[in-house]
Amino acid sequence: MLFFDFHFHHPRHTSGIRNLSLLEPPGDSAFSAGIHPEDILLHPEKSWNWLQNVSQHPNCVAIGECGLDGRTGINDLFQEKIFRQQINLAEELHKPMIIHCVRRFSNLLHDRKTSTVPMIIHGFNKKETVADSLLRAGFSLSFGKAVFHHVSLQQILKKIPLNRVFLETDDADFDIRLLYEKVAEIKKISVEELADAIENHLKQLKLYGKNMAGENGTPH
Numbered sequence: 464m465l466f467f468d469f470h471f472h473h474p475r476h477t478s479g480i481r482n483l484s485l486l487e488p489p490g491d492s493a494f495s496a497g498i499h500p501e502d503i504l505l506h507p508e509k510s511w512n513w514l515q516n517v518s519q520h521p522n523c524v525a526i527g528e529c530g531l532d533g534r535t536g537i538n539d540l541f542q543e544k545i546f547r548q549q550i551n552l553a554e555e556l557h558k559p560m561i562i563h564c565v566r567r568f569s570n571l572l573h574d575r576k577t578s579t580v581p582m583i584i585h586g587f588n589k590k591e592t593v594a595d596s597l598l599r600a601g602f603s604l605s606f607g608k609a610v611f612h613h614v615s616l617q618q619i620l621k622k623i624p625l626n627r628v629f630l631e632t633d634d635a636d637f638d639i640r641l642l643y644e645k646v647a648e649i650k651k652i653s654v655e656e657l658a659d660a661i662e663n664h665l666k667q668l669k670l671y672g673k674n675m676a677g678e679n680g681t682p683h
């Protein structure tokens with residue numbers, strides 16, 4: 464059984480999509496690469512060149528995390544510009560996007576209208592009304608450790624169709640299996656059924672079998 468971790472930073476974790484740090488060279492298993500909204504002022508030109516290069520790598524399975532963040536204090540128009548560039552890159556390469564969004568969901572819904580690549584909101588931790596509008600707009604949602612203690616997220620998970628769900632550890636260090644067990648319990652299904660559904664979701668997005676670390680039980 465594959466306990467796929469849709470978005471992680473921890474180098475010790477072994478199954479799923481590892482998010483490259485800014486300016487980090489490509490890894491030997493599946494990774495995502497993007498410019499996080501918090502980082503867009505750091506070294507704009509260097510970052511953009513880096514992203515254009517690493518995103519061509521066969522192990523780069525998704526663009527991100529990138530998106531919009533209302534907490535950063537960075538000008539919204541500039542954030543939007545850098546995000547648009549990354550959407551265009553994803554469109555060009557036909558790669559899905561891993562989205563980071565804080566307090567800018569209406570802008571994000573607007574951006575969605577003019578793009579065709581699959582978009583997955585990572586670390587979803589918002590209200591049901593937000594979840595509903597994102598699902599209607601075609602986003603998938605990836606859930607992390609907040610599920611363990613947020614009853615409102617558990618309620619959302621009860622209803623959300625399995626073909627729109629991913630699970631992730633993000634920057635936390637815990638065993639992703641515990642999250643699979645928790646979500647299976649919430650959805651009243653077996654852990655196997657949940658793992659199968661997530662595998663199908665990966666296939667649907669053409670992400671399955673792309674040199675994912677830990678696939679076929681061979682972590683490296």
Ligand SMILES: [Zn+2]
Nearest residue numbers: 482528633634
């Ligand atoms: Zn992250």
